[in-house]
Amino acid sequence: MQATRPAVYGGILCADPPITLGKRRLAEGAVAGLVGDYPELFEGRASYHILTLAWAHDRPAEVAALAADLARLRQRLPLARVLVLANSEAELQALRGAGIAASPGNLLAFGDESIFRPVAPAEPGEFDAVYVAVLEPYKRHALAAAIDRAMLVYWRPTPADILRVMADLPRAEFINHRLGDGAYRALSGPDYAGQLARARVGLCLSEREGPMRASIEYALCGLPIVTTEATGGRLEMLPHPFARVVPADPAAVAAATAELAAEGAPREAVRAAALARLRAERDRVMQGVADWLRREAGADTPVPGIADMIAVRLFRDRPPAVALAPLWRG
Incomplete structure (x- = not known):
């Protein structure tokens, strides 16, 4: 130690x-x-x-x-x-x-629920889903391949990680680099919540990690969640009924995303479920x-x-x- x-x-x-x-x-x-x-x-x-x-x-x-x-x-x-x-x-x-x-x-x-709140997006539903995750293999970004409009939010990646995930998700928006005009730009606080608001659903695609902080941030910002089966604690904190647990299959992830997006749950209702949990x-x-x-x-x-x-x-x-x-x- x-x-x-x-x-x-x-x-x-x-x-x-x-x-x-x-x-x-x-x-x-x-x-x-x-x-x-x-x-x-x-x-x-x-x-x-x-x-x-x-x-x-x-x-x-x-x-x-x-x-x-x-x-x-x-x-x-x-x-x-x-x-x-x-x-x-x-x-x-x-x-x-x-x-x-x-x-x-x-x-x-x-x-801290005071930091993460629903924000009115400039363009509602601009993205079908957002995935907040480091660009590392255990996050299994390729499971989002069947989603038409996916936005990625991430911590500073290596060039190799960027290239690997771009090959898996050629249609995805790498928002940290988009906002930085090609250079990486970190997001936090209201800026981060504002980016989440551009999506309809939050994704959790790893098989094993901890509880995954982004999962509660999605819900507190009013986004329903699509997650694969996982160990580590995130399934225990899902904001039911505004979540779907699906197999590790791109088609299943995309179908659940479309289902939750079509339901259009009020963001304050999703947040209320998260606060109750x-x-x-x-x-x-x-x-x-x-x-x-x-x-x-x-x-x-x-x-x-x-x-x-x-x-x-x-x-x-x-x-x-x-x-x-x-x-x-x-």
Whole structure:
């Protein structure tokens, strides 16, 4: 585990006792979230750490790796206690079966609905679908090949990734480069929501990842969702009845997209369904966290609220000076 990192996902919720919220991000080496990156802040005293999972952990090898990382953390911080939040029921059972303290808590529960809202598009229905995804093979962009008018929103790609996806989807609009007049332009906030508004449906096409942040962003912006079967937690948070789960087949993806587009569900209705699902999941998160904290730290231990957990921004990195400043002193 690394001693320091240049930026942090999550933050310190309480200073006394120390309570943190972090995210396990294997691709970046953050195997235990904030506490693993800054263990020196918690040495010699009891501390309590809530760990979310950016990627699926329901397979034996993934669970074993997490257990080993937590065991190494305990060697450095024997008084630290960690609660892992599971994105799905399968993940929850796998973690508990390995002796890991775990509770229900889909990562999408920590999204900020104030950022993502329906926006009136300049040209309604300009695109049949939008797919927000890195241009990497696991996202399976080729499954959108039968959609006539697809828009792609993505993080900065390699030239090889651009060429590969262009070959798979020659009719798609690569919007980040279109808006940048050929150069890549990042999208965020209202600009991002405004681009989503140009589409009728949001796509989720990977087979395996985490809950997929874009899925809740689609729904909060009022877009119904077409998704393939997947593990990792996104199916659990779909805004039913405004979603379709289909086989990994371009024709099936296109047919479901056309069906949802034709239904024309009001965007506020889709958003309301997403908010209802978020409220239910947040209630589960808070119950599990409160029970764990009171069991491990005592009945009078302050319990952070869901607003505190959203405020530390699990989906955007922050400078250490900001992220490591406790929200409250306890």
